Structures are given as structure tokens and as C-alpha cells.
Amino acid sequence: MEAMSSFNSLFNSMQQEAKDIFAAQGWPNKRNEDWHYTDLSARLPASFQNQPLELSEDVPLENLTCGVDDATQLTFINGLLSDVEDLPEGLTIDALIAHPELVKQSDDDMTDPLLYSNLAHLETGIVIDVTGVIDRPLEIHFHNTAAEEASFVRIIFRLAAGASLTLLESHSGWGHTQLVSDIYQAEDSMLRHLRLHQAEDTQVSLLLNRVSLDAQAHYHNVAVSLSGGLGRLETRVTFNAPGSHAGLATALLSGGKQHIDVTTRLNHLSPDTTSDTVARTILDDEACGIFQGKVIVHEDAQRVEATQKSDALMLSTEAMMNVKPELEIYADDVACAHGSAIGEIDHEALFFLRSRGIGETAARVMLVEGFIAEILGRLDDFAAGATLQENLSKRVETYLKKSA
Amino acid sequence: MSALLEIKNLHVSVGETEILKGLNLSISAGEVHAIMGPNGSGKSTLSYVLAGRDGYEITQGDILLNGVSLAEMNPEDRAIAGLFLAFQYPLEIPGVTNMTFLKTSVNAVRRGRGEDEMDAASFLRFVRDKAKALRLDDDMLKRPLNVGFSGGEKKRNEILQMSVLEPTMAILDETDSGLDIDALKTVAEGVSAMRDAQRGMLVITHYQRLLDYIKPDIVHILAGGQIVKTGSPELALELEKSGYADYIGEVVA
Ligand SMILES: Nc1ncnc2c1ncn2[C@@H]1O[C@H](COP(=O)(O)OP(=O)(O)OP(=O)(O)O)[C@@H](O)[C@H]1O
Ligand SMILES: [Mg+2]
Numbered sequence: 001m002e003a004m005s006s007f008n009s010l011f012n013s014m015q016q017e018a019k020d021i022f023a024a025q026g027w028p029n030k031r032n033e034d035w036h037y038t039d040l041s042a043r044l045p046a047s048f049q050n051q052p053l054e055l056s057e058d059v060p061l062e063n064l065t066c067g068v069d070d071a072t073q074l075t076f077i078n079g080l081l082s083d084v085e086d087l088p089e090g091l092t093i094d095a096l097i098a099h100p101e102l103v104k105q106s107d108d109d110m111t112d113p114l115l116y117s118n119l120a121h122l123e124t125g126i127v128i129d130v131t132g133v134i135d136r137p138l139e140i141h142f143h144n145t146a147a148e149e150a151s152f153v154r155i156i157f158r159l160a161a162g163a164s165l166t167l168l169e170s171h172s173g174w175g176h177t178q179l180v181s182d183i184y185q186a187e188d189s190m191l192r193h194l195r196l197h198q199a200e201d202t203q204v205s206l207l208l209n210r211v212s213l214d215a216q217a218h219y220h221n222v223a224v225s226l227s228g229g230l231g232r233l234e235t236r237v238t239f240n241a242p243g244s245h246a247g248l249a250t251a252l253l254s255g256g257k258q259h260i261d262v263t264t265r266l267n268h269l270s271p272d273t274t275s276d277t278v279a280r281t282i283l284d285d286e287a288c289g290i291f292q293g294k295v296i297v298h299e300d301a302q303r304v305e306a307t308q309k310s311d312a313l314m315l316s317t318e319a320m321m322n323v324k325p326e327l328e329i330y331a332d333d334v335a336c337a338h339g340s341a342i343g344e345i346d347h348e349a350l351f352f353l354r355s356r357g358i359g360e361t362a363a364r365v366m367l368v369e370g371f372i373a374e375i376l377g378r379l380d381d382f383a384a385g386a387t388l389q390e391n392l393s394k395r396v397e398t399y400l401k402k403s404a
Numbered sequence: 405m406s407a408l409l410e411i412k413n414l415h416v417s418v419g420e421t422e423i424l425k426g427l428n429l430s431i432s433a434g435e436v437h438a439i440m441g442p443n444g445s446g447k448s449t450l451s452y453v454l455a456g457r458d459g460y461e462i463t464q465g466d467i468l469l470n471g472v473s474l475a476e477m478n479p480e481d482r483a484i485a486g487l488f489l490a491f492q493y494p495l496e497i498p499g500v501t502n503m504t505f506l507k508t509s510v511n512a513v514r515r516g517r518g519e520d521e522m523d524a525a526s527f528l529r530f531v532r533d534k535a536k537a538l539r540l541d542d543d544m545l546k547r548p549l550n551v552g553f554s555g556g557e558k559k560r561n562e563i564l565q566m567s568v569l570e571p572t573m574a575i576l577d578e579t580d581s582g583l584d585i586d587a588l589k590t591v592a593e594g595v596s597a598m599r600d601a602q603r604g605m606l607v608i609t610h611y612q613r614l615l616d617y618i619k620p621d622i623v624h625i626l627a628g629g630q631i632v633k634t635g636s637p638e639l640a641l642e643l644e645k646s647g648y649a650d651y652i653g654e655v656v657a
Contacts, residue, residue: 346495347458348495349495349496349497351457351458351479352491352494352495352497353497353505353509354456354478354479354480354483355455355456355457355479355480355482355483355488355489356483356505356509356512356513356565356569357480357483357484357509357510357512357513357516357569358480358508358509358512359480359512360478360480362508362512363480366497366500366505366508367497367500369499369500370497370498370499370500370548371498371499372499373498373499373500373548374498374499
């Protein structure tokens with residue numbers, strides 16, 4: 001009882017601090033270098049009034065989740081955890097409020113706009129512990145029911161030594177979503193993480209992923225965005241011990257006036273660590289895409305291998321792509337590479353396909369699908385990987401045919 | 405009987421440059437014609453304009469397939485109408501497997517011709533048989549289209565596409581270039597197997613070797629954007645000895 005109230009006062013004082021900073025600084029904006037391309041001050045209201053949860057009608061979510069039947073489902077509606085299925089053995093969920101030390105650890109940098117604005121408005125915080133090898137994927141779905149609704153959620157994942165999980169994270173609906181996921185992976189643990197972003201074209205989504213890897217821990221992220229609106233998909237990984245590896249693969253399809261920002265920051269603290277980042281961005285209409293990829297290799301981190309590649313396919317002359325690679329390398333025995341390319345549909349390839357009877361629209365769709373096939377291919381090793389690939393291919397196809 | 409493919413006084417420009425300058429050619433069903441000619445004479449240009457590639461402008465003349473003009477038809481409709489071009493330089497398409505491509509192509513053409521689409525299982529059987537005859541193994545069907553294929557594999561893959569699409573008029577643009585002796589034989593057998601009374605073929609080549617296997621009915625020489633000589637298969641043998649010197653002169657003059 002006493003512990004709880006002291007926690008509450010700790011939490012309250014931290015949240016008050018976050019609110020004060022938010023009141024002074026507001027949403028992430030251009031004053032911060034990391035937000036040069038994505039200024040939210042004009043996109044979000046000055047504040048959100050958190051609504052109490054009211055679900056009068058069933059929200060049909062079938063087409064919005066990742067569509068894996070045997071996944072364990074957790075559903076957040078407007079930022080509140082509305083539905084928890086039976087959890088498999090080796091997986092437990094607890095309220096963040098019971099773990100004061102984790103909040104302090106999580107909010108280590110109050111100057112970070114994603115952290116203070118999340119904490120200032122926080123509605124739900126949970127801690128997910130994974131202690132074994134979990135075969136069933138865990139899906140966490142986030143849905144906002146209306147434009148004036150917002151979700152502010154913090155999730156802390158802790159994977160014990162040797163634990164493994166396939167995590168499916170999906171986002172849909174309207175309004176504003178702000179998720180901070182902190183992932184702590186002990187040695188030899190494996191997390192496969194699919195992030196499916198398919199919100200309506202008015203949604204603003206700020207999704208931050210912070211991953212901390214111990215020895216031999218592997219983190220594989222595949223992010224697919226088929227959204228309208230504004231999205232920032234940010235991933236930060238810290239490599240604490242040898243043998244840790246992160247693979248980040250992103251496929252973005254944007255059209256209309258969408259603004260989609262992929263930001264990665266890979267912090268190689270330890271020697272003998274590896275990372276591999278690949279982003280494929282497809283921009284149509286007046287969409288704006290951003291890839292900011294930073295790799296930091298610390299002085300003692302010898303024999304690090306880090307590759308980073310960003311390719312964009314422009315389907316319209318009014319679309320815009322910004323690429324900002326940053327390599328900060330302080331060790332001498334490393335292999336780091338960055339490559340980026342911005343191109344258009346290959347007209348010779350298009351003619352080749354058409355000369356085989358494939359209509360122009362179908363041929364274009366085929367080339368665009370081919371452009372991101374490598375990203376979806378990385379789902380091979382995920383639990384239910386074949387189903388995920390099939391579902392995502394279908395959605396990509398539907399998306400492309402609709403916009404063709 | 406009217407010709408299967410009738411090319412009449414065809415003038416084609418790419419940008420400002422006229423490349424085909426009044427080309428006439430007529431191929432009847434069941435016939436195999438060969439076109440030989442020096443580099444840059446317009447052979448690939450002819451094949452592209454037949455297939456409907458953008459940027460090749462017909463300024464005069466016409467192309468008729470079964471009496472229907474192709475001039476205003478888009479590439480996919482020409483394929484449906486029965487035209488097929490085996491490319492001199494087949495394209496690589498990352499991320500699209502050969503199998504997916506073949507299936508999409510065959511079903512698009514079948515739909516266009518008012519035939520039923522093939523289901524996955526029967527298509528697999530159908531393609532495997534054809535691929536085997538061309539010594540293309542299953543692995544080549546699973547890989548992305550032409551990506552990392554050797555020159556010879558790409559050419560055999562072109563013939564595979566021809567054999568699954570069953571065109572009425574096939575144009576082969578230097579399908580023999582880059583093939584080793586065995587592959588040349590395999591390809592020639594694949595092509596010969598498709599020779600029948602309903603089908604016309606136009607074989608573009610620089611070498612007699614291919615024509616030894618695919619015995620053409622008629623041989624043409626294309627130089628300077630025109631057919632400058634038409635004759636029997638012996639014409640090809642003659643060229644092998646004396647080159648194009650005699651014919652190039654005629655056009656320049
Ligand atoms: N896109 C183009 N723009 C300008 N000139 C072109 C273009 N395509 C072809 N040409 C020119 O047209 C002429 C004919 O080219 P084409 O490729 O048809 O020759 P070819 O007979 O197939 O030669 P080869 O035996 O080397 O394959 C050449 O002089 C070539 O440079
Ligand atoms: Mg040529």
C-alpha cells in the first residue's frame with residue numbers, strides 16, 4: 001500500500017514534469033534537429049482531452065489486424081486496453097504502475113519530445129514479460145474510433161535469456177496515436193516484430209521503438225505502412241554486448257498528401273555487433289517521404305558491421321523524398337556502408353511485361369510489388385510467416401489497385 | 405490467301421531519326437522467315453515497333469496482323485492478338501518470381517482471348533513440362549525474373565515464354581546470341597517444336613548456325629532500314645562468305 005502510494009507520487013511527479021515541459025515545448029517541431037522534416041505543431045491540437053472509454057458499437061477490426069487466426073490478441077481502443085485474450089505460458093502482462101523503476105528507466109531523457117509528450121498524456125502503460133519460447137504470435141492492435149480520439153500508450157517488453165516471440169503490432173483508425181515501446185532483450189533472446197501501419201488518412205501516428213540488446217540477442221523488425229495521414233516510425237537500437245544483431249526492414253506505400261517519416265538510430269556500443277537496415281519507399285501523388293538513418297559506432301566497438309540502404313520509387317513528379325544518412329564511426333576496424341537511390345518505374349521493364357499480355361495497371365502493380373518483395377520476404381522466419389506474407393501482399397495489391 | 409503478317413512501306417522514326425525507311429515484308433501462316441543484316445541496320449527497331457514499344461513512331465505505312473492494323477494497338481493487346489517478341493536483351497525484374505510472372509502473363513493472355521484462366525496446379529504442371537524441354541530447372545522458375553540468369557538462361561527463358569503463350573506470330577531477335585553450342589541446339593529444338601501450319605516466325609540473326617537448325621523458308625537482308633534482298637536459304641550461306649558489302653552499297657548510293 002505504502003509502496004503503491006510512493007510509486008504514485010513518483011509517477012505523478014514525473015508526469016507533472018512531463019506536462020510542464022509539454023506546456024513549454026509542445027509537440028515535436030522543427031526547433032529540434034531530429035524533427036527537421038516532420039513538424040507536428042500545425043498538425044495536432046494544442047491538447048487532447050482524454051475521453052473515458054465508451055464502446056457503444058462493436059468495432060470491426062478483422063481487416064485491420066494482421067489477420068493471423070491463432071495470434072493472441074490484445075486490443076487497445078482509444079488508448080485503453082479493452083480486450084485481453086488468454087495468454088500462453090511464458091507470457092505475462094502487468095500494469096506499468098506496479099514497476100516504478102521501469103518508468104524512471106524509460107523516461108531517461110525528458111528533453112525528448114516523444115517521451116515527454118507521451119508521458120504527459122499517458123493513458124495506459126503495461127509491462128509484458130516473455131520468459132520462454134512462445135510459438136503463437138502476440139498481436140497488439142491499436143485503434144482510434146474518431147478524429148478527436150487519441151491513444152497515449154507505453155509498453156515495456158522484457159525478454160528473458162533465451163526467450164523468443166513474434167510480435168505483431170498494428171495500427172488503424174483516426175485521431176492521434178502515440179506509442180512508446182521499450183524492448184529489453186536479455187542474452188540469446190529473439191524478437192520478431194512486425195509493425196503494420198494502416199491508419200486512415202487523417203491519423204497522426206508517432207510510433208517509437210527503443211530496443212536494448214544483450215549478448216547474442218536478435219531483433220528483427222519489419223514495418224509496413226499503407227497509411228494516409230502523418231506517420232513517424234522511429235526505431236532506436238542499443239547494442240550492449242557482442243553477438244547482438246538488429247535487422248530493420250521497412251516498406252512504405254504513400255499517396256495523397258501523406259507524410260511518412262522513418263527514423264532509425266543504431267547505437268553500436270559493443271564490439272562484434274551487426275545491423276542491417278533497409279527501407280523501400282513508394283511515393284505517389286503529393287506524398288512526402290523521409291528516411292533519417294543514423295549509425296553510431298563507439299570507439300571500443302571494433303568489428304561492427306552495419307549496412308544501411310534506402311531506396312525510393314517515385315510514382316509522381318509531385319512527390320518528395322528526403323534522405324538523411326548519418327554515420328558516426330569512432331572505431332577503426334568496422335565495415336559500415338550506406339546506399340541510397342531514388343528512381344522511377346523502369347519503362348523498359350514495363351514494356352517487357354506489357355509485351356507479355358499484362359495490362360499496364362497490372363504491370364505497374366507488379367513492378368511496385370517487386371520493389372518491396374524483399375521486405376515482405378523477411379517475414380519468412382516469423383511465426384505464421386506465410387500467412388502474414390499472403391495477407392500483406394493482398395493488402396499491398398488492393399492498396400495499389402485502388403490508387404492506380 | 406492473305407498474309408499472317410503484312411508490313412507495308414513502313415517508316416519508323418526514333419526521335420528525329422528515321423530508322424526504318426519503307427520496309428515491306430509479308431509472312432504467311434506456316435512460314436519461317438529469317439532476317440539478317442549489319443549492326444545498326446534496324447532489325448531490333450523492327451521487332452520493337454512490331455511489339456508496340458513507346459518512342460517508335462510510325463510515320464508512314466502500316467503493320468497488319470491477320471488483316472488488323474497493329475499501329476494503334478497497345479503492347480498487351482498485341483500479345484493477346486497473338487504477337488510475341490523474344491527480346492535481344494531480356495529485362496531483369498527484381499522481386500517478381502519467374503513463376504508468378506509466367507502465370508500472370510498466361511492468364512492475362514487467356515482472359516484477353518476469351519479463354520478460361522488456368523488454376524495454380526494445372527499451370528504448374530503445364531510450365532514444368534515446357535521448362536524441362538528447355539532444360540530450365542525448377543529453381544529457375546522460383547527465382548526473380550531473369551535476375552542473375554546467365555545470358556543463355558535468359559534466352560531459354562524467352563523461348564519458355566513463347567512456348568507457354570503459344571503466339572501465332574513470333575519474332576525472335578538474336579535469340580542465338582550468347583548461347584553455347586548445346587544451348588543453341590536446345591533453343592532451336594524448342595523453336596522448331598513450335599513450328600506449325602498456323603504459326604509464322606520471324607528469326608533475326610547474324611549467324612548461319614541457328615539457321616542450320618531452324619531451316620527458314622525465306623531469308624531477307626535488312627540494310628539501311630529497308631529489305632534490300634529476299635531469297636532462298638542459300639542467301640544466308642552466301643552472306644557467310646562474302647559479308648554485307650554488296651548490299652550496304654545499294655542503300656548508301
Ligand atoms: N532510342 C534510340 N534513339 C536513337 N537512336 C536509336 C534508338 N534506338 C535505335 N537507334 C538507332 O537505330 C539504328 C538501328 O538500331 P537497331 O537496334 O534496330 O539495330 P540492329 O539492326 O538491331 O543492330 P544489331 O545487329 O547490333 O542488334 C542504330 O543506328 C541505333 O543507334
Ligand atoms: Mg538488334
